[in-house]
Amino acid sequence: LNPWAVGCYTSMSTVKRAHRRLEHRLFGTERMLTNAATQGLLEYPRAQLRAAIDAMLFCQFHDILPGSSVSEVETQALQRLGHGLDIVDRLRAHAFFALLSGQPAAAPGEYPLLVHNPHPFPVTDFVVCEFQPPEPNADAGLFLLPEVTAPDGTPVATQLEKESCNIQMDQRKRLVFRTRLAAACMTRFSCRIRTVPRPPAIAVRPIAGLFHHAGSGCVVEIDAATGLLHRYRVGHHDYIEAGSFRPLVMTDSPDPWGMKVRAFRDLAGEFRLMDEHAAALCAGVATSTLAPVRIIEDGPVRTIVEALFAYRRSALCLRYVLPKEGAELMVQARVSWCEKDAMLKFALPTTIGSMRVRSQAPYGVEAHTREAEELLWHSWLACVSPDGSSALTVVNDGVYGFDFSGAELRLSCLRSPAYAGHPVDDVTPVVRQDRVEPRVDQGEHVFRFWLQGGSASERLTAIDREAAAKHDEPMALNVF
Numbered sequence: 001l002n003p004w005a006v007g008c009y010t011s012m013s014t015v016k017r018a019h020r021r022l023e024h025r026l027f028g029t030e031r032m033l034t035n036a037a038t039q040g041l042l043e044y045p046r047a048q049l050r051a052a053i054d055a056m057l058f059c060q061f062h063d064i065l066p067g068s069s070v071s072e073v074e075t076q077a078l079q080r081l082g083h084g085l086d087i088v089d090r091l092r093a094h095a096f097f098a099l100l101s102g103q104p105a106a107a108p109g110e111y112p113l114l115v116h117n118p119h120p121f122p123v124t125d126f127v128v129c130e131f132q133p134p135e136p137n138a139d140a141g142l143f144l145l146p147e148v149t150a151p152d153g154t155p156v157a158t159q160l161e162k163e164s165c166n167i168q169m170d171q172r173k174r175l176v177f178r179t180r181l182a183a184a185c186m187t188r189f190s191c192r193i194r195t196v197p198r199p200p201a202i203a204v205r206p207i208a209g210l211f212h213h214a215g216s217g218c219v220v221e222i223d224a225a226t227g228l229l230h231r232y233r234v235g236h237h238d239y240i241e242a243g244s245f246r247p248l249v250m251t252d253s254p255d256p257w258g259m260k261v262r263a264f265r266d267l268a269g270e271f272r273l274m275d276e277h278a279a280a281l282c283a284g285v286a287t288s289t290l291a292p293v294r295i296i297e298d299g300p301v302r303t304i305v306e307a308l309f310a311y312r313r314s315a316l317c318l319r320y321v322l323p324k325e326g327a328e329l330m331v332q333a334r335v336s337w338c339e340k341d342a343m344l345k346f347a348l349p350t351t352i353g354s355m356r357v358r359s360q361a362p363y364g365v366e367a368h369t370r371e372a373e374e375l376l377w378h379s380w381l382a383c384v385s386p387d388g389s390s391a392l393t394v395v396n397d398g399v400y401g402f403d404f405s406g407a408e409l410r411l412s413c414l415r416s417p418a419y420a421g422h423p424v425d426d427v428t429p430v431v432r433q434d435r436v437e438p439r440v441d442q443g444e445h446v447f448r449f450w451l452q453g454g455s456a457s458e459r460l461t462a463i464d465r466e467a468a469a470k471h472d473e474p475m476a477l478n479v480f
Contacts, residue, residue, distance in 0.1 A: 001274070003262055003373065003374070004259070005066070005068075005214060005257040005258055005259055006258050006261065006262055006263075006373075006374035007252075007255065007257055007258025007259075007261070007374075007415060007417065008066035008067060008068060008256070008257055008258065008266075008377075009065030009258055009374060009376050009401030009413045010067075010343070010399065010400065010401040010412045010413070010414065011066065011068060011256040011257075011258075011415050011417060011440060011441075012066075012067025012069070012074060012256070012398070012440050012441060013067075013080070013398070013414055013415075013441050013445060014078065014080065014441060014445075015059065015064065015067060015074060015077050015078060016065065016067065016398060016399075017064065017360070017397075017398035018077075018078055018082070018085070018088060018099065018399065019056065019059055019065055020033075020397070020398045020471070021081075021398075022052070022055070022081050022085045022088065022469075023056060023083060024083045024329070024362060024471035024472045025085060025088045025089070025469075025472065026049075026052060026053065026056065026063035026084075026088055026471060027146060027468075028089045028092070028338060029049075029089075029091050029092040029118075029121070029187050029275050030049065030116040030249060031097065031118045031120070032092060032095035032099065032116065032183070033045065033049070033076075033091060033094075033095045033098065033182060034375035035095070036095045036098040036099050039101075039435070041098040041099065041101055041153070042094065042095065042098045042385055045091055045094075047089060047090075048087055049087075049091065050218055051084070051087055051093075052083075052085075052087040052088045052378050053084075054084075055080045055081060055083050055084030055087075056081065056084050056372055058080060059077045059080055059081055061247065062078045063134050063139060063420075064246070066255050066256075066257075067256055067317075067415075067440065068256045068420060069419070069420060069440060070140065070419050072419045073226065074145070074419070074440075078473075080146040081094040086344060090101040090432065091394075092185075092475070094099040094104040095107065096114075096116055096475055096477070097479075099186050100112075100186065100479060103186075103479075105480075106127060106480050109192055110190050110191070110225060110394050111131055111133075111146070111187075111191040111192070111193070111476075111478050112188055112189070112190060112191075112478065112479055113129050113131070113148065113175070113188070113189040113190070113191055113475055113476060113478055114186055114187075114188055114189075114476070114478075114479045114480065115129070115179075115181060115187045115188075115189065115316060115474050115475070115476040116185070116186045116187075116188070116474060116475045116476075117181035117182065117183065117184065117185065117187070117282060117339065117467060117474045118184065118268060118472060118475070118480065119182050119183060119184065119465070119468060119472070120183050121465055122180055122181060122182055122183050122184050123180070123181045123469045123474060124179070124181070125178065125179075125181075125473070125474070126176055126301070126302070127175075127176070127177055127178070127179055127181075127189075127476050128165055128174065128175070128176050128476065129476040129477070129478060130172060130173065130174045130175070130478075131146075131172075131173055131191070131478030132171060132172045132406075133171060133173075134479075135171075135233060136169045136171035137168060137169070137170040137171065138169075139385040140196055140198065141197065141198055142171055142195050142196070142197065143170060143195070143197065143198040143199060144171075144173070144193050144194075144195060144450060145156065145176060145193065145194045145195070145196045145198050145445040146160070146173050146192070146193055147191065147192055147193075147194055148175060148177060148190070148193050148331070149188050149189065149190045149191075149192075150179070150189060151188055151189070151449060155443075156179065156189065157177060157300045157301060158175050158176070158177045158300070158301070158412045158434060159175070159176045159177065159297070159300055159301035159302065159325050160173060160174065160175065160176075160299070161174045161297050161298035161299075161304075162174065162196070162296075162297070163311060165412070169197045170198075170376060175191070175250065175303045176299075176301050176302065177189075177301060178301055178323070178325055178326070181474055186457045187235070187277060189300060191478070197408065197479070198225075198360035201226075204294045204295065204296060205226045205294060205295040205298075205380055205382075206224075206291030206294050206295075206369075206444065207222065207291075207293050207294065207305065208224050208426040209224055209225075210222070210223055210224070210230055211223075211224060211293075211295075211305065213219075213303055215323050215324045215325060216324065216325045216326070217323065217325060217326040217327035218230060218232065218234050218323070218326075218328075218453075219232075219233040219234075219466045220320070220329060221323050222230055222231075222293070222305055222307070222320060223242065223243075223271075224293045224473065226243065226273055227292060227293050227307030227308070227309060227318065228243050228245055228246055228274040228307075228434075229241075229242075229243075229244035229245050229320070229331075230242045230244075232244070232329055232451065232453065234327045234338060234452075234454055235454075237351075237390055237453060239351055239352070239353050239451075239453035240347075240348060240349065240350055240351065240392075240443075240451075241330070241349040241350065241351060241407075243349065244345075244347070244348045244349060244350075245318065245331055245346050245347075246270060246346065246347040247270060247311070247316055247318075247333075247344065247345075247346055248270050248344070248345045248346070248347050248348075248410065249267070249268045249269045249270060249271070249311055249339060249342050249343070249344060250264045250265070250266060250267060250342065250343040250344075250345055251264075251266040251268045251342070251343075252264060252269070252341050252342050252343040252415055252416070252417065253417065253421075253430065254341050254417045254418040254421035254429075254430040254437075254439075255296050255339055255417055255418075255421050255422070255423055255430055256312075256415070256417040256418070256420065256421055256440060257327050257422075258374070260422060260423065261374075262373050263345050263372055263374050263403060264345070264374055264376060264403070265372055266413070268342060269311060269312070270311065271310060271311040271314070272309060272310065273290045273293070273306045273307065273308070273309055273318050273336060273460045274309060274310050274315075275292065275294050275372065276289040276290055276291060276292060276360075277289055278292075279291065279292040279308045280314050281310070281323040282308050282310070282317075282395075285300065290308075291307075292307060292308045292309075292426070293305065293306070293307045295305055296319075299419070300470070301321045301323075301324055301325075302322060302323050302324055303321075304319055304320065304322070305319070305320045305322065305364065306318070306319050306320075307319075307410070311339070312338070312339065312340045313338035313341055314336055315335075315336040316333060316334070316335050316336070317333070317335075317346050318331060318332070318333055319331070319332040319334075319364065319415050322478070326337075327452050327453065327454065328355070328423075328450055328451070328452045329450070329451045330365070330449070330450050330451075331448070331449045331450075331451070332447070332448050332449075333346070333386060333392060333413070333446070333447045333448075333449075334445075334446050335414065335444065335446075335447070336357060336443070336444050336445075336446045337342075337414050337416065337441060337443065337445060337462075338442060339416050340416050340439045341416060341417060341418075341439070342415075342416055343411075343412065343414065343415045343416075344413045344415075345410040345411060345412050345413065346405075346410065346411045346413065346431075346449075347408060347409070347410050348394075348409040348410070348411070350383055350392055350407045350409065351356065351392070351407065352383050352384070352385050352386075352388045352391075352392065352407050353386075353406065353407045354407075355383040355384060355390075355404070355407055356373075356383075356384040356386070356387070357381060357382070357383055357404050357409075358382045358384065358460070359375075359376070359377035359378065359380065359381035359382070359402075360378040360379050360380045360463075360464070360467065361376070361377075362378070363429065367429075368404070368449055371404060371406070372404075373403060374401055374403050374412065375401070375402055375403055375404075376401065376402075377396075377400060377402055378400065378401055379391070379395060379397075379466070379467040379468075379471060380394065380395045380396070380466075380467045381394050381398060381402065381409075382395060382406075382456075383409065384455065384456050384461060388456050389446045389455065389456060389457055390453065390455060391453070391454065391455070391456040391457075391460065391461045392451065392452070392453045393451070393452050393453075393459045394409070394411070394449055394451055395449065395450040395463070395466060395470050396411070396447065396448070396449050396466045397447065397448045397449075397470060397471065398447065399411060399412060399447060400412075401436050408418070413445070413447050414441050414445060415440065415441065416433045416439040416440055416441055417439065418430060418438075418439060418440070418443065419439075419441055423480065424449070433446065448470075450466070450470060452466075
């Protein structure tokens, strides 16, 4: 196909990500409902599923999903996609509780953690589950320590992390553990609480120089001077060059279609690491200074490093999730985007010269040959070495544009053109020059990327299922 309107791969990220959430939640919920219905645990809700599918399909119209509509359409599309997601989430909960049929009641002192894998294949990943004892612990000298056991009674390495709420009491617990979940079934973990002497408060640990993380499956280094990835090594092979995940701001236009371009390669600037005063303001902490690169979580399961960046009026929080087991590196980007007629890309210089790039495409895999042009990927792409021996794979949770040149990938996250800013000729400005014209995707956005290196045969075999599991994560609840 002749590429045209390549800006539509990225414009109006809010709608694209809402569509992606509904799309994959539909897949997983349909599997759970089918599983429960074939066991006679519920009646298959065909009409309700159809209503959610209709909401999703309507928003695939050629000015809605591409992000080239007026602002009123964006609002209505998010309402319609939210309506579909509400239907699906209710059906998902209904299926989840139906599939709990036959579970024994909780034993005294037990907090059952039920985890359902909707996929027809085993999934090995982190499970994150929050639960709450009935009363907060008011004893300043004691601490409520959860301990998790697997279905066979063996202890599970578990990490306590900061919970979603901000109630500074010893009550709600956020548990993280890594496990293998069998295909298409419910797995029950048991949690019990032991009272122990209160441990020291978890101290944020600033990092200096090169922070070195060596897990059982990968080695990761983060440069405290830049806040960027310095090294990612699996086995005996390095997959990235220093300065990876560099946040670039590209020169763009008010045209959401990108009618007159085939690439976004003109650099306007880049996010730089904040100083300690700007970092404190960005984080909203009471102190006047905060180290811009810090370890915020650390335990037997994973380490999380946070780095804060700024560009003009915009801010960026990168979180690197470093596993103690396994080779998968996750990067979360929380962007407060205030730029106009600009584009945000993340640059990943790899060690794979003359790489062959493949990506998931509708109903298959596409091999990309056009360098330095904006290209399309769905949930994953792979950078394969010229000899076909090794590969670096990347999974995303809601972006579609990228480009590559030589050994460098650039992942497109945000554009900020005008709403329906249609060029009319080569002279007339796209937008009126006498007033404020709102731009698309201003405000806060969150993106997640999962990187993994290995042999090309292993990576290309596993990546479809890995991406599916990231988009429809196993459902975990503390249920009595």
